[in-house]
Amino acid sequence: MPYIADNSYLAIKPETTPGVAVIPTVFVPLVSESIKTVVNHSADRRMKGMDWKSDDLLRGNRTHEGDIVVLGDPDSLGHFLNMVMAKGITTGDAANGYTHPFTVGAPKTYTIEIKKGLYAQRYCGVLINDLKLAFADGQLEITASIMAQAQVSISSVGVALTGAGMTSLTLDDEYDISPNRGLVIGDVINVGGVDLTLTSVSTNGHDVGFTSTSVTASIGAPVYLKPQTVSLPSLQDPLYFGNSLVGIADTSANADTAAATRATATPIYDFVMSIKNNLYAANGSTRMDPVQILTRTKEAQIEVKQLFENVEQRQSWMDRVKQAITVIMLGKFIKADFSTQEKLTLKLNKVKLIDNDNAVNVGDHIVDDQKFEVLYDSGDAAAMTVSLVNRTAGTAY
Numbered sequence: 001m002p003y004i005a006d007n008s009y010l011a012i013k014p015e016t017t018p019g020v021a022v023i024p025t026v027f028v029p030l031v032s033e034s035i036k037t038v039v040n041h042s043a044d045r046r047m048k049g050m051d052w053k054s055d056d057l058l059r060g061n062r063t064h065e066g067d068i069v070v071l072g073d074p075d076s077l078g079h080f081l082n083m084v085m086a087k088g089i090t091t092g093d094a095a096n097g098y099t100h101p102f103t104v105g106a107p108k109t110y111t112i113e114i115k116k117g118l119y120a121q122r123y124c125g126v127l128i129n130d131l132k133l134a135f136a137d138g139q140l141e142i143t144a145s146i147m148a149q150a151q152v153s154i155s156s157v158g159v160a161l162t163g164a165g166m167t168s169l170t171l172d173d174e175y176d177i178s179p180n181r182g183l184v185i186g187d188v189i190n191v192g193g194v195d196l197t198l199t200s201v202s203t204n205g206h207d208v209g210f211t212s213t214s215v216t217a218s219i220g221a222p223v224y225l226k227p228q229t230v231s232l233p234s235l236q237d238p239l240y241f242g243n244s245l246v247g248i249a250d251t252s253a254n255a256d257t258a259a260a261t262r263a264t265a266t267p268i269y270d271f272v273m274s275i276k277n278n279l280y281a282a283n284g285s286t287r288m289d290p291v292q293i294l295t296r297t298k299e300a301q302i303e304v305k306q307l308f309e310n311v312e313q314r315q316s317w318m319d320r321v322k323q324a325i326t327v328i329m330l331g332k333f334i335k336a337d338f339s340t341q342e343k344l345t346l347k348l349n350k351v352k353l354i355d356n357d358n359a360v361n362v363g364d365h366i367v368d369d370q371k372f373e374v375l376y377d378s379g380d381a382a383a384m385t386v387s388l389v390n391r392t393a394g395t396a397y
Contacts, residue, residue, distance in 0.1 A: 003117030009230045010068065011113040012079055014397060018109040019125035019149045019292070021182045026396070027232050028076045031141070033114055035066030035123065037151050061283035063290065064123055064148035068112075071238040072133065072140030074331050074342040074390035080142050081386060082397045083107050084128040084275055090394025097334040097342070098393055102386040104298055107277070108397070111182075112146070116153070118190075119224035124182050125149025127293050129279040134272040140239040140329065147279050150289045152182030157221045158206060161192065164214040169196070171206050171223060176288055178205030188226040192217035195226060236391070239329040239344060241271065246304070247326040252349045252380055255326040269367065270305040271327070273346065275384075300374035300384060302348065308358050308366040317356035317370075325351055325372065334391060343389040350377035 010033070011024035040060030043053055070076060078100055081087070086105025092098040110126040123146075130145040158172035158179075169191060171179035180201050183189070187198045189208070192215050200209035217223075247259030248266045258264045276299045281290040302325065306313065316323060324347075331342025351372040358366050376383045 008115040021124035031069040073236045084131040115227040120227040121153045123148035131275045135241040138241045161217040243330045252324040255324040259326040272303040317353035345387040349380035350375045
């Protein structure tokens with residue numbers, strides 16, 4: 001039977017040990033995803049006395065990559081920031097809200113899982129290569145371009161199961177010599193139409209255990225990871241463009257002051273920010289998948305649109321003048337007395353314009369369509385910092 005995508009889910013959770021899967025239990029409503037395993041199969045071109053290109057395929061090094069799109073509610077947003085930046089020490093409490101600081105540094109790896117009809121597709125060792133924050137219909141939208149170390153979803157029976165009293169399963173090695181990688185005690189797999197809850201995952205790479213069960217399955221029969229039952233927390237609204245304040249000034253301190261109130265903030269009419277880790281999937285010995293995923297030189301860009309009202313931004317572009325930008329996105333109030341509310345603060349201590357278009361069209365206002373490069377600022381000892389106030393304790397990240 002066909003399966004509609006609306007029945008899918010996204011589940012995520014930080015890993016204790018990078019690349020070692022956990023059962024992801026934080027469910028985030030999914031807009032779309034396009035993650036794929038690049039298996040890198042190629043035709044076997046060895047000469048075998050044939051007048052045809054090939055009679056088989058050979059395996060190459062694999063990668064796992066693609067995009068996840070979700071709406072940026074303050075609680076889910078913390079996990080995606082955690083996959084692209086280094087989280088500092090959380091302060092606050094449930095009554096007053098938790099404040100999570102993020103700086104440029106080593107992020108945490110995650111296990112993520114997506115329901116695909118009958119089976120669940122799980123990726124482990126996940127990091128974000130490019131985190132894009134933008135607004136669609138006035139709602140904050142997160143596009144996370146991820147890379148993963150491994151995946152598990154569907155495998156095959158390696159040794160036949162013959163009926164009553166089965167307690168273990170050997171997976172075949174057609175895909176990998178360690179096909180049980182990514183499975184975790186407590187997972188439910190389906191073999192021969194029977195659901196089996198795993199009680200062990202062997203370090204030999206191909207065996208899994210379960211309580212004594214009657215199950216019959218021949219060699220080569222499919223084995224798949226069963227989807228979980230979705231358990232959504234109290235879901236908050238995404239952050240809204242209309243509740244955002246932007247300060248643009250000569251210094252970070254002055255940008256903070258400008259973003260503090262609606263009266264002093266700069267009205268903008270579009271906003272896109274991209275934070276990049278420029279990840280490298282390092283393939284090597286011990287597995288066909290990446291042995292590790294390494295972060296390289298980090299960077300960020302921001303794009304905004306302002307109504308053209310003076311020549312200062314054009315001058316800043318042409319003369320490469322330093323500016324600072326502070327963006328504050330406000331959400332719902334957390335405390336009943338309206339003293340604390342959800343808040344995302346982006347502090348870009350030093351930016352310079354790399355593009356400043358102001359096209360002229362009949363009937364339209366002239367707009368400064370700008371792209372800034374986020375630069376390192378020695379005075380602030382950082383290119384950028386992020387602070388997030390939400391309802392989620394720091395232990396969740």
